[in-house]
Amino acid sequence: MNQEQESYISLIKQTSKETIRIKKTGWEEIKLPGHAHEKCQIIYTLSGTLHVQIGSTSYFVPEKHIAWIPGCTEHELSSKNRQVSLVIFYLSLDADDKDTALKEFSIYHTNSFIAENLKFIASKGTEIEQADSPDLYAFALSFFKLLPSISQDMGFLLKMLAIPNDARLHPILAYLQEHLHENLKMPQLAARFGFSVRNLSRLFNESGIRFSYYVNNLRIMRAIELFADGGRTMQQIAYEVGFATPNHFNRVFRQITGVSPNAFVKND
Helix, strand or coil, rough: CCCCHHHHHHHHHHHCCCCCCCCCCCCEECEEEECCCCCCCEEEECCEEEEEEEEEEEEECCCEEEEEEECCCCEEEEECCCEEEEEEEECCCCCCCCCCCCCEEEECCCCHHHHHHHHHCCCCCCCCECCCCCCHHHHHHHHHHHHHHHCCCCCCCCCCCCCCCCCCHHHHHHHHHHCCCCCCHHHHHHHCCCCCHHHHHHHHCCCCHHHHHCCCCCCCCHHHHHHHHHHCHHHHHHHHHCCCCHHHHHHHHHHCCCHHHHHHHHHH
């Protein structure tokens, strides 16, 4: 963590409970090591996509989506996009036992109503103080508390990548991410890393990873990242992430996300 990041995290930790802090990132690289603070963190991905690492699980947040990170949650932030623009809100929420959605990490899809309210709140500067702007503070806090109930939970995008406990799989999974454009098959992968097909299959199974499903998830996640970068046709993206035909890409994309690639892009 660099000095600027450390200073801002320290500022967040020192911010009073009666203050909503707002941070806007420009077109910059996102790479923030593990950290935690008491504030609930709501991240709106204006442009680009985001990876949120919590424990051994990596979550994927597409463009024009919201990551809801509860307070006191250790997390890392990163992105593979060329340029990323985020709006981040830090606030204190007193959630009772009924407000389970406020206490859990979630990814939400935005609509025009949500987007306009987020932009309105973000337009008020770097902080909203309850003492200085009680009505605005009350509105913003109420809006954020309602966010889980008025947003569509993107459950299919949760837990995109689980880091297995068995270290023997780590270089293999890293290889998969770097070679998605290739025709990835278990026999070739086993030979490259010195396993028999049977032993490598067992290693995946014992770690709770279904090989073909895992590879398809990686490919769809990479496709969504490429959507955000722009400059490519849907057909080019399909080939670039390793699908033999656009039809196969469309079918797998729909299986994983519930919508076609074109519909996904249009909704963003």
